[in-house]
Amino acid sequence: MKQLLIASTSTIHGSGYLDYLLEDLKVFFKSCKTILFIPYARPGGISHDAYTEKAREAFRKINMDLKGIHEFESAAEAINQAEGIFTGGGNTFVLLNHLYKNKCIEALQDAISSGIPYLGTSAGSNICGLTINTTNDMPIVYPPSFKALAFVPFNINPHYLDPIPDTKHMGETRETRIKEFHAYNSFPVIGLREGSWLEVTDKTIILKGVLDARIFEYGKEPYEIKTETTLQHLK
């Protein structure tokens, strides 16, 4: 039975790394002693070791141990043996590129199909969608494909940002960008605001957290959904 927690961000304004999620993670990972951490997205270019240490500190608060995937000889084998998996945020292109390079895509899909609980934040959530075509990140490396893990039948836009009123900056709003995506792709996109997450249990997908999310479906006006809304209709 598939079990996923797909979060917009690791950190909400004014609190520590993963703090707002820790109570839920205690329940979500209840069957696990050790979590496998995938630090490939390297936020700010930090090392795999430093990033793993950061995640380890957060999980220590809920008495769970954590091991970095780079500490294993074979990344795919580490995934095969994992009790639970957490992929942290950073750069989505770097993350996906590394997953392809280290032959992790199929291993992750198999693990999640077999019921291993998976937590993603930000870039780690982006890769749960069909493709990374709706990431906000800068394309600092060229991955062999934009196809992602397809754990859910739509795309994610984490850190969803509403238009800033009275801005003088002429860059596109997030909504404009996602509408442009629909000039070339037809699958739905969910804009997850910081503090929201999706809880996936088997075929059930529920919006969690206190905020609304914004849904973009091909050929429709974007619309808001409330927390606790189920999302099975999106595909």
Next chain:
Amino acid sequence: MKQLLIASTSTIHGSGYLDYLLEDLKVFFKSCKTILFIPYARPGGISHDAYTEKAREAFRKINMDLKGIHEFESAAEAINQAEGIFTGGGNTFVLLNHLYKNKCIEALQDAISSGIPYLGTSAGSNICGLTINTTNDMPIVYPPSFKALAFVPFNINPHYLDPIPDTKHMGETRETRIKEFHAYNSFPVIGLREGSWLEVTDKTIILKGVLDARIFEYGKEPYEIKTETTLQHLK
């Protein structure tokens, strides 16, 4: 003799399309009767025709005609015969993908080497750099490569945005993103604020407009340069 005008944006806050550049464009394109317009970046997903009409209206103010590249049977041939070229903004991935698909890369490089004046705004400026690894755009299509036209020996970051003070949004700042780029790439990046442009004449590159620009060189702290600074040292 290479002649380029590489602008951060087509439009500055509170004025019309290209308005802030028109006086300079009159001089820059003085040898041209008709400008070839490349509308491939399709901002907001608009059609090539609609986008070309928008650009045509702006050039009409300085008594120049403009023809869309999509109106020709062969895009490469259109470039070969052009008197002057303007590539408008929109989505950089869509633009570069279309340039590859229509075999325009080499044709553009040849035209610019032979002295045909080229204006780029936003996405049309991004492609003047070595790669599109520093675009701000959403990767809504997968181009065959991120390699760009390499008219200048560094990368461009148009619509450069300073960190927003007191924001509660946890997404990366532009500076953080460009620093992450330097974890994987070593060539310089110029952050061009809206209203700035680069004027390239043969081997001379000068920052124009009233604003400073921000330079990111591998292994150095980012620094500001004043308008009228020359940039030949960047490579």
